Amino acid sequence: MGPLHGYRIVEIGAIGPGPFCAMMLADMGADVIRLDRHEAADLGLKRETRFATLNRGRKSVAIDLKAPGAVEAVMRLVRSADGLIEGFRPGVTERLGLGPDACLRENPKLAYGRITGWGQQGPLAQEAGHDINYLAIAGALHGIGRKGAPPSPPSNLLADMAGGGMYLAFGMVCAILEASRSGQGQVVDAAMVDGVASLMTSVSGMYAAGLLNDERGGNYYDSGCPWYDSYETADGEFMSVGAIEKRFYGTMIERLELDAKTLPGQHDRARWPELRRHFEAAFKTRTRAEWVSRFAGHDACVAPVLTLREAQGHAHLKERRTFIEIAGVPQPAPAPRFSRTRPDIPTPPPEPGQHTGEALAAWGFSTDEITELKRARVVF
Numbered sequence: 001m002g003p004l005h006g007y008r009i010v011e012i013g014a015i016g017p018g019p020f021c022a023m024m025l026a027d028m029g030a031d032v033i034r035l036d037r038h039e040a041a042d043l044g045l046k047r048e049t050r051f052a053t054l055n056r057g058r059k060s061v062a063i064d065l066k067a068p069g070a071v072e073a074v075m076r077l078v079r080s081a082d083g084l085i086e087g088f089r090p091g092v093t094e095r096l097g098l099g100p101d102a103c104l105r106e107n108p109k110l111a112y113g114r115i116t117g118w119g120q121q122g123p124l125a126q127e128a129g130h131d132i133n134y135l136a137i138a139g140a141l142h143g144i145g146r147k148g149a150p151p152s153p154p155s156n157l158l159a160d161m162a163g164g165g166m167y168l169a170f171g172m173v174c175a176i177l178e179a180s181r182s183g184q185g186q187v188v189d190a191a192m193v194d195g196v197a198s199l200m201t202s203v204s205g206m207y208a209a210g211l212l213n214d215e216r217g218g219n220y221y222d223s224g225c226p227w228y229d230s231y232e233t234a235d236g237e238f239m240s241v242g243a244i245e246k247r248f249y250g251t252m253i254e255r256l257e258l259d260a261k262t263l264p265g266q267h268d269r270a271r272w273p274e275l276r277r278h279f280e281a282a283f284k285t286r287t288r289a290e291w292v293s294r295f296a297g298h299d300a301c302v303a304p305v306l307t308l309r310e311a312q313g314h315a316h317l318k319e320r321r322t323f324i325e326i327a328g329v330p331q332p333a334p335a336p337r338f339s340r341t342r343p344d345i346p347t348p349p350p351e352p353g354q355h356t357g358e359a360l361a362a363w364g365f366s367t368d369e370i371t372e373l374k375r376a377r378v379v380f
Contacts, residue, residue, distance in 0.1 A: 002029025002343030020165030026057030062353025119191030147217030163195025
């Protein structure tokens with residue numbers, strides 16, 4: 001019974017950030033009905049449905065949005081929904097007859113969520129793109145990577161999931177809350193470039209103050225600084241170091257068995273390469289497990305670099321149940337945590353159309369209406 005229990009969301013099925021947003025809302029207890037294509041698109045990523053973890057927690061209706069009668073069926077859902085999520089290029093839902101103007105006429109309090117890479121307007125609005133492209137244009141990718149090396153994409157976490165799906169989820173909740181007071185719905189235009197730029201707010205301030213420069217791998221948090229980086233251990237594993245504050249830095253130096261008096265100053269940029277060599281040599285003297293033991297209980301901001309499998313078995317994350325298992329698939333648990341309205345364990349990802357009759361009935365369709373929609377090949 002999560003904090004969004006009782007809220008209803010229509011999700012027009014897509015990939016990536018849209019489903020991540022819908023998953024977040026469903027994880028928090030919202031009733032999300034996912035409208036899947038009646039014929040799944042071939043994305044070249046063959047896997048069992050239970051591994052499509054972004055689709056967990058929802059009921060799936062398979063539908064042909066171009067079939068006669070499909071628009072009216074979706075509008076039936078919209079009339080009793082608090083929000084709708086779509087992830088097409090600008091103008092597609094308008095051409096389908098499911099654009100924001102049409103939906104808001106049916107439900108004036110609707111939060112109409114749109115997730116794109118470039119946004120609904122602008123010179124690039126109709127261009128294709130992926131996570132790495134949005135990071136590149138927003139100024140984030142340039143600073144990610146080692147000195148002298150090309151920019152390195154950080155998986156698809158920053159633009160797709162954080163700058164896209166998470167910002168859309170935040171926007172949807174904001175719009176739904178506002179509608180509860182004003183009685184008026186609105187469009188939430190979540191662009192991944194905007195989200196990435198927003199995530200860069202702190203970096204932008206430091207850049208404006210002259211504390212950061214355009215040199216990749218030459219700043220505090222981009223591997224340029226020796227006390228904010230990862231170091232190889234004797235067994236070929238790695239330890240992460242984030243000893244920014246003076247007291248944490250001092251503890252790290254002590255646990256590494258280095259003599260602070262003989263080392264370059266922590267903030268002496270000119271001698272950072274020399275300081276780094278000391279750290280590299282020190283970390284190579286013990287295995288990762290030995291370093292974990294040596295730093296345990298000491299505030300030095302030093303932690304092992306774990307694989308995903310190792311993270312799922314880490315004692316701290318196990319005690320917090322940071323990872324759970326759904327349909328035999330380990331995956332992150334719903335976040336954040338709530339003291340009273342604790343979300344249920346999400347249901348497994350559905351097969352497209354797995355709940356067509358059940359879900360439509362729960363949203364007010366009669367048995368005869370569902371039968372007719374199936375006969376007319378609107379839903380499957």
